[in-house]
Amino acid sequence: MAEAATPPENPLDTAVIEDLMRQQGEAMQALFAPFLPTASTPLPNLATDPAAMQHWGMSAAKLQKMWLDFGAEQAGQVEPVLARMADPARWTALFNDWYAAMPISQTETQAKLWEDGLELWTSVLGRYGIGPAAQASREAPLPRKDRRFADPRWADQPWFALLHQTYLLIAEKLTAMADEVKGLPPERQQQVQFFTKMVVDALSPANFPMTNPIVIERTLETHGENLVKGVEHLLADMRKGQLTHADPEAFELGRNIAITPGKVVYETPLYQLIQYSPSTETVLAVPLLIFPPWINRFYILDLNPKKSFIRWAVEQGLTVFVVSWKSADASMADIVWDDYVMAQVEAIDVVRKRLGVAQTHVIGYCVAGTTLAATLALLARRCEADKVRSATFFTAQVDFEKAGDLKSFIDDQQIKMLEGMVTDGYLDGRYMAATFNLLRGTDLIWNYVVNNYLLGEDYPAFDLLHWNGDTTNLPAKWHKTYLEDLYRDNRLVMPDSLTIDGTPIDLRLIATPCYIQAGREDHIAPAESVWKLTRLLSGPWRFVLAGSGHIAGVVNPPDAEKYQFWRNDGEPTTLAEFVAGASETKGSWWPDWMAWIRESDAETLPAKGKRVPGGRGDPVIEDAPGRYVKTR
Incomplete structure (x- = not known):
């Protein structure tokens, strides 16, 4: 009987490993060989360049291992947000x-x-x-x-x-x-x-590795390491169910973003109220209360000291309060639009009572501006309009007839589809983030696919992009009725079509002085749509058209000396008439707004007592920016 062959002690000896790596390297390199004329880096001969062979082989092996590990990790555990979106x-x-x-x-x-x-x-x-x-x-x-x-x-x-x-x-x-x-x-x-x-x-051919000459050249130069790094980025994003725009480790709330000094002075299950510490010896008697949109985090207005509208407003002598909305969870399954309107009414009353003042200035940004219009109409109908000295609207719509590209996502079929994405009574904020990214797909999706997935570049340390990816969950009932009643059916501009807390609202009752800001290049709240608010108000208003869009048009500090704004102090009845007769001013519109605020009431008083949150005899909850902005 013949003796059985003795197997080697280590079947995967060095020669075998090198041969496998050579084969993987040659296969990977062969993909890019036809495009060699585009590259400045010569294609090495793997037979005579073992270092290059090893480099290509390692890249191929890493790619293979990452995909295999990810597949095993995700087997039977595909994240619902990804499964539904894809x-x-x-x-x-x-x-x-x-x-x-x-x-x-x-x-x-x-x-x-x-x-x-x-x-x-x-x-x-x-x-x-x-x-x-x-x-x-x-x-x-x-x-x-x-x-x-x-x-x-x-x-x-x-x-x-x-x-x-x-x-x-x-x-x-x-x-x-x-x-x-x-x-x-x-x-x-x-x-x-x-x-x-x-x-x-x-x-676009720029989005694919085999049709992008820049990616091909980078791949040849790095022996595929760019694709390895890019796949690391891709798999990380697939795990979290969201596209990454900025270095996730670069920013921390309270450390290098949202750092304007202040205290949380009031709290409900829906929001925290932050009061900021004064930086001037005297302050305007009438305080300022800001309502940011609850579809985003409030610190878009407090990114860093140079960009912060909040810090700038404090430096102008305003006592500034900001509402920090809570990201929705299962406890907020029954929250509807009425709750946000009544929260604004409550916050106005809390500020008035805390400081012992009769009135407050208010700002509403985006969806919170839409809600602010309803709040003002409610107060007017209840004969309580004098609680608000002035109202400012940042890129806010009330008439949704021409509401821009977002209307492309709003019909019965898509609203029904969104219902299927609801979990425990709330809509995952990553859906909204993906929707807003699609509005500017070239800039906010494909640009990052190329740079971070194909070229393997590091993420930038950019605070605005960090904020853009800091998603907020939305109450499902509120979201559905908001899309149906406002975007689809445009009921807010129909007198008494909607009720808040049992009271019919009519925007034509608003006589509060209003400052209305729109962005010339705004793709979320188009200027033409924002302008329509002027056609409904019964009181005085000033419309300002700012350069840039939904974010940069608002967050434009004077020191930056960027963009411009337009005013028309005549009596235009359309946006086209406004533009035709408008005068342009270089730089930020913030000083124009501040002058308008002072014109309404310039009385000042010492910055002491409750004007300094957390002082003697003033118990507070915690330091700004508070817990709610950090909840996910």
Whole structure:
């Protein structure tokens, strides 16, 4: 009987490991070899460069191991937020609806696209001495420009030039088709236009490693390490169910963001009330109460000392209070819009009682501004309007007829879909974050896919982006009725259509002096929509159109010397009339607002007693920024 062969003591000896790594490295390298002419780094010969072979092999092995580990980790434990957001049926239905509305399948449309494509390819290839237009110079500009393809490497080689130029042609044609679709209701056409933009943004060749010359070159230079780091970022985001925009370790509440000194002086299950310590010897007699949106954290107004509106307002001699809303949990399952309006009424009364004053200035930002309008109407109907000296609205809508791209997400089908995402009576804030990211997909999604997933770059330490990713959960009942009553049915502008705490509200009753700020480039609360509030008020108002958008248009400190704002002190009846007759002022609108506040009441008094929170005989709950802003 023949003797059995004796197996080696270690089947995976060094030679075997090296051979496996060489095979993985060669396979990975082969993916990028066809694109070598785009790269400044020469492709090494793995047979004669063992170090390069090992480097490529290690990258391939790391990638394989990370995916295997992630798959094992997530087996049977897929996070609901990811599973629901990535539900193929949802996106397939949206795509099918979009395709049915677009004239893509029409013969004449396809023929025209083919004709335009041939003309483009002839022009582009001629730039490189190819084809009938070969006399053209390589210095000649490419037909279409886009900042995503500004890097010279997109034009260095004919393949990448042809690729991105063809993409831009198709994107241009699809966008035009969406704009020209006939026979659809305005809301449906807006959805078609928005979904077209989503499709176009997603299909950019910049978003894929094998069609992006910058990614290819980085991969060859690092022997795949950029992809390893990028997959680490991707898997981390998949685990938390949210796209990361900023270094998650760079900021800490109370340490380097939200650091304006103050105390939590009042608390309910729905909000904390923060009072900030004065920095001037005297303060204005009438305090300021700020209502930030509860769909975000309040510290957008207190990012850091240079950007902080709160700190700046304190330095102007205002006694500043801010409401810090609690992120929703199961205990808030029955919270509705009435509760937020009545919370604003309560906070106004708490401030008045605490300081012994008859009135307070108030600010409402975004959705809290919408609610503030309802609050003022409620107080007016109850003959209590004199509790508020003035009201300021930051990018707030009350008439939702032209509410921008967000309306693309609001119809019966999508509201029903949102109901299916509710957990324990609240909507996970990551859904809202994803929605707002989609409104600016190129900047807030695909830019980070390329930089962080494909190029493997480190996340920036940027406080605004950190805040943008600091999501807040929403009470499901409130969210549903808000979308239906305001965005879908536009009931807030219908007199007495809505009731708060049993009282019908009519915005036409508001006689409180109002300062209304809108952002010229705001994609969340378009200026035209914000302007509509002026058509409803019965009291005096000032409208200011600020440069930039929903955030930068508001958070624009004077020292930054950025942007501009426009005022028109005439009597314009439309935004177009306002713009036509407006005067421009460089820089921030904050000083204009502060002058308006002082015009309403310039009385001052010493900054002592309850004007200094936490002083002798003034028990407080805790230091600012408080617990609620830290709850997740």
